Structure formats: structure tokens, C-alpha cells
Amino acid sequence: MEHAIRSQDLTRSFGKITVVHGLNLQVRPGAITAFLGPNGAGKTTTISLLLGLIKATSGSCEVLGLPPGHPLALAQIGALVESPSLYDHLTGMENLEITRLMRDHPKVELDRVLKLVNLTGDANRPVREYSLGMRQRLGMALALMGQPSLLILDEPTNGLDPAGIQDMRELIRGLPKETGASVFLSSHLLAEVEQVAGDLVVIHKGRLRYQGPMEQLGAADQADLILRVGNTALAQSILETEGYRCREVEDRIWVRAQAAEAPRVAACLVGGGCDLYELTPRKANLEARFLALLEEA
Numbered sequence: 001m002e003h004a005i006r007s008q009d010l011t012r013s014f015g016k017i018t019v020v021h022g023l024n025l026q027v028r029p030g031a032i033t034a035f036l037g038p039n040g041a042g043k044t045t046t047i048s049l050l051l052g053l054i055k056a057t058s059g060s061c062e063v064l065g066l067p068p069g070h071p072l073a074l075a076q077i078g079a080l081v082e083s084p085s086l087y088d089h090l091t092g093m094e095n096l097e098i099t100r101l102m103r104d105h106p107k108v109e110l111d112r113v114l115k116l117v118n119l120t121g122d123a124n125r126p127v128r129e130y131s132l133g134m135r136q137r138l139g140m141a142l143a144l145m146g147q148p149s150l151l152i153l154d155e156p157t158n159g160l161d162p163a164g165i166q167d168m169r170e171l172i173r174g175l176p177k178e179t180g181a182s183v184f185l186s187s188h189l190l191a192e193v194e195q196v197a198g199d200l201v202v203i204h205k206g207r208l209r210y211q212g213p214m215e216q217l218g219a220a221d222q223a224d225l226i227l228r229v230g231n232t233a234l235a236q237s238i239l240e241t242e243g244y245r246c247r248e249v250e251d252r253i254w255v256r257a258q259a260a261e262a263p264r265v266a267a268c269l270v271g272g273g274c275d276l277y278e279l280t281p282r283k284a285n286l287e288a289r290f291l292a293l294l295e296e297a
Contacts, residue, residue: 004182007061034197042206078148084139133164230275238272
């Protein structure tokens with residue numbers, strides 16, 4: 001299978017308002033793909049289209065090589081959309097058993113998914129006694145029933161405390177290796193996404209702004225060079241004469257320049273009689289690159 005998710009000119013309008021504009025998605029199998037966009041970008045609508053919950057106004061999409069909502073596709077998809085729907089008066093095991101019976105999965109699935117989400121020791125406790133993090137992990141267990149080929153997770157860490165976020169992060173990070181599933185993860189927590197995902201899809205106002213490896217987002221943009229020099233005033237004067245924008249931060253000079261320009265920056269300083277002790281490219285984090293992409297849009 002070439003793509004876990006693929007769409008062509010996928011569009012969805014509500015009346016005169018178009019929420020998703022001509023999306024061309026290509027999500028590779030076996031990867032954790034983060035799906036990012038500000039509030040109102042069209043993320044939830046796109047996920048609804050992929051799951052077949054709503055129909056496209058125009059264009060098409062395939063999930064696991066099948067049309068959205070196809071019974072064979074749905075049988076291979078696990079989904080966790082924000083807070084899971086659970087029966088509080090039943091135990092975790094009983095909640096799983098209901099889903100197992102409805103989907104006709106073998107009983108061995110119960111122990112398998114409980115172990116995956118680290119809830120084996122709490123399986124016989126009523127869900128009303130679960131913390132929010134435990135409830136989210138139980139929701140993940142429900143999504144993992146039947147060994148799905150694709151997991152679609154919409155804000156799985158929503159409302160969790162730092163410990164719960166860390167537990168969920170570690171769980172998601174290990175899923176492709178432990179289950180073989182592709183993960184399509186929608187989230188607004190950029191720092192968390194940066195630690196678990198390898199691929200990235202960014203939409204803004206319903207339009208695709210970027211898709212590909214996370215490390216390549218903003219790779220063509222300017223990156224700061226951080227310098228430690230003998231004379232900061234002299235360094236700034238030399239660099240500004242050469243057309244570079246720079247500023248002093250503590251005992252360093254930050255230069256707005258591409259990493260490839262580092263040799264020229266160094267040559268300018270040394271040639272101008274300024275001692276250069278250190279030159280380091282500063283890699284912008286995902287949040288900075290994400291915001292720069294939206295500003296460009």
C-alpha cells in the first residue's frame with residue numbers, strides 16, 4: 001500500500017462557506033503523521049471526511065486504499081476523537097468487552113490492548129474511579145481493538161496534566177513499532193507533536209500549507225547564527241555594514257542569515273579584525289517554523 005491516506009482536490013463546503021479547499025494529502029504508511037493547523041483551520045472537518053462521517057462537496061479521498069466509510073476500511077481504522085465515550089459504572093474490562101462483542105474480536109484482544117496502554121492492573125476498577133489520563137488510555141485501548149492498520153487521533157492529550165501528556169506521548173510514539181499501525185495525529189500542542197511525529201501536514205484556512213518530513217519544514221527559511229566574539233560592538237558594526245541584521249543577546253551576537261552563509265560571516269568578522277570564538281547555527285523549534293508558515297500564508 002503506497003499511502004495510508006490519500007486525497008485529491010478534497011473540498012467541503014457548508015452553504016456558501018468552504019471549510020476545506022482542494023486538499024491533496026499523501027500520508028505514508030507506518031509513520032506517525034502530525035496534522036496541524038490553528039483553530040478553525042478545517043482539521044476536524046477533514047478527519048470527518050476521512051472517516052466517512054460527512055461527504056465531500058467535491059474531490060475524493062482514500063483511506064487504506066478504500067473510499068471513506070467503506071466497511072472494509074472502517075474495520076481497519078481505530079479512532080480516538082477527544083474524550084472517549086465510556087460507561088462510568090462499568091469497569092475498564094467491561095467497557096472493552098462491550099466493544100469486543102460488538103466487533104466480534106477474539107477474547108485475547110482484551111489482554112493485548114490493556115497491556116499496550118498499561119492498564120492491566122486497573123482493568124477491574126470502575127471507570128468512575130479513573131483519572132482523566134487513565135480514561136484517555138482506555139479510549140486508546142478501545143481504538144486499538146482488532147489491531148487496526150490506521151489510528152486517527154484527534155487531540156488525544158486534550159485536558160491532560162503534564163504526567164498524563166507524557167504517558168500518552170510515550171504510548172503514541174511506540175505504536176507503529178508495537179502494532180504496525182500508521183498514526184494520523186491531530187493536535188495543537190506543538191511541543192508534544194515535535195517529540196512523537198516524523199511527518200507533518202499543516203493546513204490553514206482549509207488549504208494545505210505543508211506536508212512532508214518534519215525536519216524539512218522551514219528548511220529553506222533563514223536560520224539564526226549565534227556568535228561569540230571578542231568585541232560585540234565591532235562585530236555588529238562589521239556585519240551591519242555587510243547587510244546582515246543582528247542583535248546582541250546576553251554575551252552573544254544573533255545574526256539573521258542562512259546556515260550556508262556561516263563561512264562568509266566568519267570571514268567578514270576575521271577580516272575586519274574581530275576575534276571569533278564560536279559560531280553555531282540556531283535551529284528554530286517547530287512552533288517558530290509553524291508560526292512563520294502561517295504568517296507567510
